[in-house]
Amino acid sequence: MDRRRRRSGALALAACLGVGAAALAEGPLPLRAVGWTNPKADVAAVLTTEPTECYAPTDALRAPAEIGRAAFRTPVLLGGQAARAGLSCESCHRGGRGNPEFLFPGVSGAPGTADVTSSLFSSHRGNGRDDPVPIPDLSGERARLKVAPQSLEAFIHGLVVEEFDGREPAPAVLTGLADYVRSLQPQACPPSATRPVSVSGLLDDVDRATAAAVSAPDEATRLLMIAGARARLGLIDERFAGPAFAAERHALRAADAELAAIAGAVRSRRPEARQRLAAWRERLSPLGLQLGRREGQSLFDPKTLRTAVEGRLPEGAS
Numbered sequence: 001m002d003r004r005r006r007r008s009g010a011l012a013l014a015a016c017l018g019v020g021a022a023a024l025a026e027g028p029l030p031l032r033a034v035g036w037t038n039p040k041a042d043v044a045a046v047l048t049t050e051p052t053e054c055y056a057p058t059d060a061l062r063a064p065a066e067i068g069r070a071a072f073r074t075p076v077l078l079g080g081q082a083a084r085a086g087l088s089c090e091s092c093h094r095g096g097r098g099n100p101e102f103l104f105p106g107v108s109g110a111p112g113t114a115d116v117t118s119s120l121f122s123s124h125r126g127n128g129r130d131d132p133v134p135i136p137d138l139s140g141e142r143a144r145l146k147v148a149p150q151s152l153e154a155f156i157h158g159l160v161v162e163e164f165d166g167r168e169p170a171p172a173v174l175t176g177l178a179d180y181v182r183s184l185q186p187q188a189c190p191p192s193a194t195r196p197v198s199v200s201g202l203l204d205d206v207d208r209a210t211a212a213a214v215s216a217p218d219e220a221t222r223l224l225m226i227a228g229a230r231a232r233l234g235l236i237d238e239r240f241a242g243p244a245f246a247a248e249r250h251a252l253r254a255a256d257a258e259l260a261a262i263a264g265a266v267r268s269r270r271p272e273a274r275q276r277l278a279a280w281r282e283r284l285s286p287l288g289l290q291l292g293r294r295e296g297q298s299l300f301d302p303k304t305l306r307t308a309v310e311g312r313l314p315e316g317a318s
């Protein structure tokens with residue numbers, strides 16, 4: 001088999017799909033986020049730690065900000081190429097902050113930058129120029145941010161609909177995203193700047209997204225919250241790769257299939273949907289216990305992930 005030809009075919013395909021071309025060309029990605037992480041960085045270290053969130057909603061903002069928090073982590077909020085690649089707001093603004101190692105071929109210049117008028121993501125905004133700028137820390141000093149708090153709705157609407165070709169977001173989702181960003185502030189940063197990426201952290205996101213789904217004011221918002229929970233389950237699933245983790249993946253996929261069925265019940269306005277969602281949430285903590293037992297051998301472990309990342313180097317490279 002002519003590996004070189006196959007690889008350049010994969011490259012061209014990756015380029016037109018808008019996924020991490022450089023990474024794809026070298027073999028299967030252990031995690032999708034490898035495709036938008038600077039390959040010159042310590043990829044395993046970057047993907048097993050994350051910035052801690054500086055989030056302190058006021059009591060009045062808590063419910064909408066929780067909707068926004070989940071939407072921020074949901075790829076299908078963004079449309080087109082970004083959603084297909086698995087990108088969400090949080091891919092660039094990790095933990096509501098920045099991402100110094102973000103590197104997306106065709107969208108980034110130096111690591112940590114992105115061109116938010118890139119025609120790759122947008123059929124509206126593409127200006128045909130390559131003008132990537134640093135991804136700002138949304139939890140940084142207010143004085144250093146460009147968008148005034150009262151303009152966040154309009155700015156984020158433009159991002160979702162024009163820049164990322166997303167569908168018109170439900171009003172509660174848009175307000176929620178703006179309230180989430182308003183609830184990020186430097187005074188709320190925890191003492192430790194980073195924390196490990198973990199099953200419990202991702203399941204906490206699932207728990208909160210599904211709580212937001214239960215109390216969502218309308219169907220479109222409820223469906224987006226469920227999609228957000230499913231996306232977080234997917235991020236756990238990809239770290240339990242390989243035959244050794246068949247039982248864990250089975251449990252995850254059964255939970256995901258039930259969520260998909262609940263989304264179907266929401267769509268067809270079946271009254272039992274809410275009850276099923278509440279019952280589903282009850283089963284999250286046993287799932288967490290089951291997954292937590294094997295977490296240390298999975299791709300949540302930096303050493304294991306490092307081996308998997310190195311394993312995709314071209315044959316004969318070592």
Ligand code: HEC
Nearest residue numbers: 088089092114116133134135136145146147156159177181
């Ligand atoms: C591909 C990476 C990327 C994604 C995905 C992304 N952003 Fe950004 N974001 C940026 C960059 C780069 C800027 C700086 C733009 C500028 O300076 O013109 C930015 C700026 C912002 C700002 C303005 C910060 C300021 O200076 O006041 C907000 C708010 C924001 N993003 C929120 C979001 C939300 C909400 C989403 C999801 C709907 C999102 N971003 C998705 C890269 C990204």
